[in-house]
Amino acid sequence: MSGVIRARRRLGAAAAYVRSAPGTYLWLLVLFVTTVALHHMPPQFEEDFLRQRSTNLNELSSNPVRVFITSAMWTDGGRWLPYAVLYTVFHAPAERWLGTARWLAVCVAAHVLATLAGEGALLVAIRDGTAPRSAAGTLDIGVSYALAGVVAVLVYRIAAPWRYAYLAVVLCVYTVPLMAAPTFTDFGHFVALMIGFACRPLTVGRGKPWNPKETPAALRS
Template identity: 45%
Template sequence: MARVRDWVRSSPGTHIWLLVIGITSLVIASASEGLGQFLVHRTSSNIHELNEHPLPSLLISGFWIERPGSFVLYAVLFELVHANVERWLGSGRWLLTVGGAHIAATLASQELVLLAIEGHRLPRSMTHVVDIGVSYGLAAAAGVLTYRLRPPWRYGYLCGLLVFFAVPLLTGASFTDFGHAIALVMGFAAWPLTPAAAAGELRDHDGRPTTGGDRAQPPPDPEPDPGSRQER
């Protein structure tokens, strides 16, 4: 129990977020079909809600998932991805990264929907599309986690991420796939927020640090010859 308590305390934001998602999932699961549909539409960050309630819809949409049955999967991903990233970056930088990605990906993906509606490629009913979930923040955290891994694991993980997010994007992408891609790129762009960047750490092909703690120190200056000193 002590290890579990220490783990939760080391990543409080992740576990508070997960707790809220658990509560909202229980609400959806126990609600009638009509009430459940009302809740997921009312808490969506779609075009209609962004126009009517911009800030609440952006924030609230990140605390709901459409299918409560997927909560266990998200709980596992939160522990593997979010918790590790929060422990590494610190809660403030973690929140800045995933929160910023959630907001940016939501706005960009809904702008894409709006352009498609105006171009008559999507029906106007898409202004009320369900757009809730935690996947944008999760994609950003997954991108940051790349820098936490050491070669050769980093390269395998990176290839897996790119395949996972690129295949849907290249094969009939939806606005959600577009949002995932934006969030992932924002995660990659968060390198300056990582402790490794702050320490100026680079690694060679074997994963050994080439700068930082093992940085070569310049040789000390030779002691001057006492006989050559001049008094001023």
């Protein structure tokens, strides 16, 4: 009987956590539905279907608003579970801390501005002849720019000195690929990271930074 009670409590706690970050889990639900749809799509249509919802230069020049929205509703590679983990680890805490409106502002800013920066750099490369003209139709979907922005803004959620360790890891994750074998996507991720850091004003008044050292004591009380 006690096991059943504990299971119900855990289920209730999980449900309460989901309700506390509605934007995160609604977005995750959309990604689940679109991922399932993608797996049921004939392979010969999949690439063209996604390209029309991609923030590549061709689509941005004709349907910018539409592709900014639709590109954030599909997963790159058709895998959903890794995103469920990443959204729970990063997006949900950020939304609970900032509130849905501010969290969404970070996501939109990182997604839109990093996309424009990356595609702008690609356009310059095409005009300079260092990238082929066919690159204008490159598939570019996914939610990684918004994720990078949220990962960055969470640095202000953590108290020093833990903040600096987190910052070092984040910078390493996003700058090593950029320096090793840079792509326009890597450049976009780095820009999204900088945008997340620049969103510090949105964190003002959102409570004192979280100190991991104080967590065990808080849980015991």
